[in-house]
Amino acid sequence: MKVLVVGATGGSGRAAVTALLDRGHDVTVMVRTPDAQHTFGNRIPGVIGDATRLDDVDRAVRGQDAVIVTLGITENPVRVRLRGPARTALDVRSTGTRNIIDAMQRHGVRRLIVQTTYGVGDTDGRLPLRYKLMFSLLLGPQVADTVIQDRFVHESGLDWTLVQPVNLTDSTDGGDAFTSTSGELAGWQVARSKVGRVLASAVDDEENVRRTVSVS
Structure with a gap:
């Protein structure tokens, strides 16, 4: 399949790109700068653009x-x-995802x-x-934006899957992540490489369409 990864320069995004290539997919990345590409x-072909700009997203999708x-x-x-992000819009998750959904609907990508x-x-x-306190005190604005992002996905009408990892690490532990559609967990940390494999496997997994998959 032809798969676009938006947010490809982050740890999970890079891991997803690697896993997609391992599975034989044709991958395109959307990045903000040529250096990132x-x-x-x-x-790997890239589209230079900002997910918060609809025209850029439309070209990529x-x-x-x-x-x-x-x-x-x-x-x-x-x-x-304390000061807000210096390089990324605080609402990048919700605005970017809304733009992606709009472009997918326009171009018939499901x-x-x-x-x-x-x-x-x-x-x-x-x-x-302890995690509720961290969400509230440290990550409040980012979590609030993620809640909006989640709602946009649920309301999109697309064939979506939400992937929800617990605390991410750079561990190189082998094996696969524990996944669940009931919210069950096997622990509170998971390697980004394992999350990347879950993201890649979801592309052609019809079983978890319109489901939320917990990853631990």
């Missing part, structure tokens, strides 16, 4: 079979909470996979107290 080398969204803010969360976070949407209320 160069990190993927010449074998046209001709694709599926879209994976791993948008987020990679800056220090304390700085973002398959949408969106990485959000465990504890919002269908898994709301399942967090232990």
Whole structure:
């Protein structure tokens, strides 16, 4: 399949690109700068643009079979909470995803996979107290934007899957992640490489269409 990855320069996005290539898909990345595109080398085509701009997204989505969204803010969360992000719009998740949904509807692209976070949407209320406090005190604005993003996906009418990992790490542990559509977890950390494989496998997985998949 022809798969567009939006948010490809983040840890989960890069892992998804690798996993997609391993599965034989044709991958296009949407990145904000030519330098970011160069990190993927010449074998992966890229579209330079900003997910918060609908015209840029429209160019990227046209001709694709599926879209994976791993948008987020990679800056220090304390700085973002106190001063706002310096390089990324605070509403990048919701605005970017809304633009992607609009473009997919316009071009007849049905398959949408969106990485959000465990504890919002269908898994709301399942967090232990310590994580609820972190969400509220440190990540409040970002979590609020993710809640809006989640709602946009549910209301899109597309063939969507929401992928909700717990705390992400750069561990190189082998094996596959534990996944569940009931909110069940196997722990509170998961490697980005494992999340990338879940995102890639969701592209042609009809079983979890219009479901939320917890990843741990």
